[in-house]
Amino acid sequence: MKQNGKSVYSGIAIGPCRVFGNKDQMVKRIKIEDAQGEIKRFLQAKEQAKSQLAALYDKALNEVGQAHAMIFDVHQMMLDDLDYVESVTNMITAQKINAEFAVATTGDNFAEMFAAMDDDYMRERAADVKDISNRVIRILQGNDTAGELGDQPVILLADDLAPSETVQLDKSKVLSFVTRRGSTNSHTAILARTMNIPALIGIDFSEEADGRMAIVDGQSGVFILDPTEEELSYYRKLQEKERDQARLLQELKGKENVTKGGKKIQLYANIGGVGDVAAVMANDAGGIGLFRSEFLYLETQDYPTEEQQFKAYRTVAENMAGKKVIIRTLDIGADKQVDYFGLEHEENPAMGYRAIRICLDRREVFRTQLRAIYRASYYGNIAIMFPMIISVDEVRQAKELCHQVQQELQQEGIPYQQVELGVMIETPAAVMISDLLAKEVDFFSVGTNDLTQYTLAIDRQNPKLDSIYDAHHPAILRMLQMVIDNGHKEGCWIGICGELGADTTLTDTFLQMGIDELSVSPSMILKVREQIRNSSATA
Amino acid sequence: MREFTYTITDPEGIHARPAGLFVKEAAKFDCTITIAKDGKEVDAKRILGVMGLGVKSGQEIVLKTEGKDEDAAMDALCSFLQENM
Numbered sequence: 001m002k003q004n005g006k007s008v009y010s011g012i013a014i015g016p017c018r019v020f021g022n023k024d025q026m027v028k029r030i031k032i033e034d035a036q037g038e039i040k041r042f043l044q045a046k047e048q049a050k051s052q053l054a055a056l057y058d059k060a061l062n063e064v065g066q067a068h069a070m071i072f073d074v075h076q077m078m079l080d081d082l083d084y085v086e087s088v089t090n091m092i093t094a095q096k097i098n099a100e101f102a103v104a105t106t107g108d109n110f111a112e113m114f115a116a117m118d119d120d121y122m123r124e125r126a127a128d129v130k131d132i133s134n135r136v137i138r139i140l141q142g143n144d145t146a147g148e149l150g151d152q153p154v155i156l157l158a159d160d161l162a163p164s165e166t167v168q169l170d171k172s173k174v175l176s177f178v179t180r181r182g183s184t185n186s187h188t189a190i191l192a193r194t195m196n197i198p199a200l201i202g203i204d205f206s207e208e209a210d211g212r213m214a215i216v217d218g219q220s221g222v223f224i225l226d227p228t229e230e231e232l233s234y235y236r237k238l239q240e241k242e243r244d245q246a247r248l249l250q251e252l253k254g255k256e257n258v259t260k261g262g263k264k265i266q267l268y269a270n271i272g273g274v275g276d277v278a279a280v281m282a283n284d285a286g287g288i289g290l291f292r293s294e295f296l297y298l299e300t301q302d303y304p305t306e307e308q309q310f311k312a313y314r315t316v317a318e319n320m321a322g323k324k325v326i327i328r329t330l331d332i333g334a335d336k337q338v339d340y341f342g343l344e345h346e347e348n349p350a351m352g353y354r355a356i357r358i359c360l361d362r363r364e365v366f367r368t369q370l371r372a373i374y375r376a377s378y379y380g381n382i383a384i385m386f387p388m389i390i391s392v393d394e395v396r397q398a399k400e401l402c403h404q405v406q407q408e409l410q411q412e413g414i415p416y417q418q419v420e421l422g423v424m425i426e427t428p429a430a431v432m433i434s435d436l437l438a439k440e441v442d443f444f445s446v447g448t449n450d451l452t453q454y455t456l457a458i459d460r461q462n463p464k465l466d467s468i469y470d471a472h473h474p475a476i477l478r479m480l481q482m483v484i485d486n487g488h489k490e491g492c493w494i495g496i497c498g499e500l501g502a503d504t505t506l507t508d509t510f511l512q513m514g515i516d517e518l519s520v521s522p523s524m525i526l527k528v529r530e531q532i533r534n535s536s537a538t539a
Numbered sequence: 540m541r542e543f544t545y546t547i548t549d550p551e552g553i554h555a556r557p558a559g560l561f562v563k564e565a566a567k568f569d570c571t572i573t574i575a576k577d578g579k580e581v582d583a584k585r586i587l588g589v590m591g592l593g594v595k596s597g598q599e600i601v602l603k604t605e606g607k608d609e610d611a612a613m614d615a616l617c618s619f620l621q622e623n624m
Contacts, residue, residue, distance in 0.1 A: 074559040077586045084587055110587055117593045121554055125590060128555070 003203050005178070006466070007221040008189035011198035012239040013176035014232065017225070018154035019210040020161070027137060030098040038092045042099040045139040046085070050076045052135065056151060075132050084110065100140045107133025120301040155214050157205045161188045171195055171275075176216040178203050178223055183463040193502070194272065194279070196523030202463065249526040253284045257529055259511055261538035266517040268324065269525060270497055274312050277319045279522035284529075287324035287381075289445065289519020290497040291316060293369065294331055297338050303365060309372035317380025324381050326445070326519075327373055328424065329366070329398075331355045331387040335461060350453065350460075355388035360397050370405045374416040383420035385445055390429040395440045424497075426450035431479045438490035444483055445519070448498025452476055471500050477509070484514045495519055504531045511537035540605040541613040549624045552595035557623050562586045564619050570606025572616070583616075 032038050057072035078084060084106060091102040111126035153175045160181040177199040182188050184201070192199030198218025205223070215224040215235050224231055257267045268289030269280040280288060296304045296312055317325050332338055333354025346352040359366035373384055386398050399421060409416050423430065423437055426447030430437060434444065448471070453460045455476060458469050480496075487494045495517030500506065502520035504527055510518065511532065520528055547553060553561070565572045565583040572583040576598060581588035583602070594600055602620070604612040 070556045070559065074555045074586065077559050077562060081585050081587045082582070083585050113591055117591075119552070119593055119595060121551065122590065122593050125555060129587070 001225045003205070003223045003225070005200040005203035005221050005223060006184065006463075007218045008182075008184045008199045008201055009192040009197065010218040011176075011196070011216075012218065012235055012242060013155055013198050013216040014227075014235055014239065015153055015155050015175045015213070017157050017205075017209040017212055017214050019205075019207055020156050020158035027100045027104040028098075029101045032092075032096055032098050035093045035096060038099050039089050041140065042088055042092065042103065042136070045099070045136050046079050048139050049132065049135045050079055052151075053079075053132075071128070075128060078129065078132050079136070100137050103133050103136050103140070155216055157203075157209055158188075161191075176200075176218070178205060178216060180204055181463070183461055184466050184469075190499075191272075193499075193521045193523065194270070194276065196279075196521070249530065252526045252529050252533075255529065255533065257286070257532045259532055259535040259537045261536050263511060263535075263537045263539040265511065265515065265532065266324075266495070267525060267529060267532070268326070268495070268497075268517060268519040269522045270519050271316075271522070274315050276522065277316055280320075283522045283525040285522060285525050287326070288316065288320060289324075289326050289495055289517060291325055291327045292331065293327055293329060294336055297330065297332055297341075298336065302340050303368070306368045306372045306375075309369060310375050313373055313376035313382065314379045317376050317382055320380055322381050324383060326383040326385055326420075326422070328385050328387055329356070329369055329373075330359055333358055350450075356386050356394055356398065357388065359386075360394060363401070366398075366401060367405060370402055371409070374402070374405050374409055374419070375414060377417045377419050378415040382417075383422060383443070385422040385424055385443070387424045387447070388426060388450070389423040389437065390427050392433065392436050392440060395423055395437060399440065422492075425483050426454070426498075428455050428479070431483055434483045434486040435489070438487045438492045441492060443493045443495065443517075444487050445495045445497045445517075446480060446483060448476065448496060448500035451479065451498065452500075455479065471503065472506065476500070477513075480510075480515075481513050488514065493517060502528060504528060507531035508535040508537065511535045540603060541609050543602045543613060543617055544599055545602060545617070545620050545624075546599050547594055547596055547620075547624050550596050552598070553589065553592070553624060555590060558586055558589045560623060561616075561619060562589055564616060565612070567615070568604070568606075568608050568612035570604050570609045570612050572605075572612055573603045575601045575603070 053072045053076045057069050061069040087106040087109065088099070088102045091097060091105060092099060107130050110129040114126040114129060115123055117123055153173050155176045155178060156174050157178050160179050161177070174195070174197065176197050177188050177192050179188050179201050180203065182201045189199060189201065198216045200216060200218065200221055200223055203223045209225055212226055215227045215231060217235065256264065258264045266286050268287040269283065269285035270290040271277065271280060271288055272292045273295040296309055313327060331354070332341060333343060333352060334349045337343065343353060373382060376382060384402070386395065389395055402421065406416060420442040422441050422443035422445055424447045425431060425434060425444050427450070449460060452469070452471055452473070456469065456473060458465045460469070484494045493516040496510065496515060497519040501518045502524040507528055508531065518528060549557065562584060573580050574583045574589065574592065576592045576594050579592065581592060583589060602616060
């Protein structure tokens with residue numbers, strides 16, 4: 001069956017589907033005669049589930065280390081827990097019901113116990129108990145291929161994915177994203193671009209797709225469930241062609257970002273977490289032009305401590321070994337919500353209480369982050385940039401806080417280095433006063449996603465408006481020229497870290513305009529490098 | 540029977556990972572081992588029960604061992620708690 005949607009990232013994926021967020025199976029209650037036989041079936045399925053989990057543990061141990069692999073060990077122990085086992089066997093004996101139903105009911109009961117606890121962490125453990133129960137049920141139902149889906153890469157089908165969900169995904173197991181909702185600028189889309197995998201939105205898939213084969217064509221926006229042999233062979237050839245193209249790009253690794261006219265620029269990568277550094281290295285980026293620090297806040301149940309943040313920043317700074325790492329300070333609010341911030345519901349969050357506005361209001365949160373960044377600065381080449389700036393006064397307040405933090409560290413005898421300070425240019429206000437802002441900072445980084453949304457007055461979360469969302473609007477290009485000219489007059493360098501920076505149809509235009517740096521998804525680095533090397537812009 | 544009261548210092552409380560390690564340690568002994576919080580007592584060899592106590596940082600638990608190897612169990616579990624939680 002063929003369905004058309006909208007492509008948010010090209011590429012071909014072929015593989016089994018997994019419907020995300022719908023893991024519970026329907027289990028029928030069946031009366032049985034032979035309770036002992038049913039218990040035996042359960043015990044056998046339990047042992048099989050344990051050996052699957054043991055294999056998962058070994059795999060995770062290699063891939064993510066012991067600390068994260070331990071959860072699969074805990075899952076095995078849960079399956080062996082006498083409370084759990086006795087609950088299942090008692091139900092089978094006393095009620096003369098099938099093992100599937102007894103396992104499902106037991107799983108639900110324990111999940112409810114966890115769900116009722118007054119601790120966020122423990123409440124999430126409800127998912128663990130359900131997870132192991134579902135694994136046993138799948139084995140009992142002889143539906144074991146579904147159980148393997150978690151271990152083999154899949155095409156992930158979801159209604160939409162929240163930022164907190166994407167953070168927790170095992171990204172090495174995802175071939176493609178297909179969502180019902182979301183827009184070309186949604187988090188799923190951004191994630192797909194970071195991961196360099198095809199993604200489609202607006203596909204109203206069937207819940208029954210789970211476990212079935214499908215093809216995602218990110219070029220033409222087509223989703224094919226249960227493809228025919230002809231379709232499979234056609235797409236396999238296409239996939240092969242794309243891989244050749246990728247190999248070609250690999251040949252650009254290690255080459256300079258220099259135009260035919262001799263103009264050199266910096267080509268950096270955008271990252272959303274420590275785990276992305278590997279992709280930055282693999283794609284030969286010259287540094288990190290946008291380190292979104294939100295992941296630290298999205299991953300936790302409470303404010304991340306200075307120590308937690310310091311470790312993350314230090315790891316990235318050290319891994320980049322002297323290459324620039326530009327950390328964007330907390331940009332929470334709007335479409336990125338975190339429960340413990342206790343932010344009130346807003347009618348218009350994109351224009352609301354977010355980013356630097358929160359940081360300058362909740363100074364302690366901001367101060368903690370700045371201290372962590374300055375401490376990490378000692379271990380590499382770190383720069384800081386502030387998001388959502390609209391006034392000179394905000395920049396001065398932020399700089400004053402940086403100054404205080406440096407003084408504190410000095411008094412405490414903690415080493416740090418001077419860092420470059422910059423602002424994100426993502427509001428029309430910042431563009432219009434860029435001459436004044438340039439006197440305050442070392443660099444500008446243009447966040448084209450927000451700048452376009454604010455300038456064109458188009459909500460980027462609304463898919464209905466995608467057709468009139470023109471990223472190449474002359475208003476944006478004129479603003480960019482204005483920012484470059486104003487910045488250069490005061491000796492600032494200017495970069496682009498929004499999605500537009502990776503738009504290879506504009507690379508030459510940016511170079512002609514005088515841009516100094518482009519920061520793009522790791523997977524786009526080499527494609528942009530190819531464009532730079534084809535450009536005739538002069539120094 | 541031996542009894543020992545301990546205050547959890549791990550900032551995350553007894554979450555899944557340490558609970559797993561603790562239960563494994565307890566399972567090495569033959570004697571009856573329980574832990575209790577606020578009067579609610581569970582078998583220390585059963586992970587769902589131990590996690591179900593929902594022990595948080597700063598809370599007190601009472602560890603009891605009773606049986607043939609109760610001394611060895613108490614010694615091992617006390618040092619486990621002090622090192623890991």
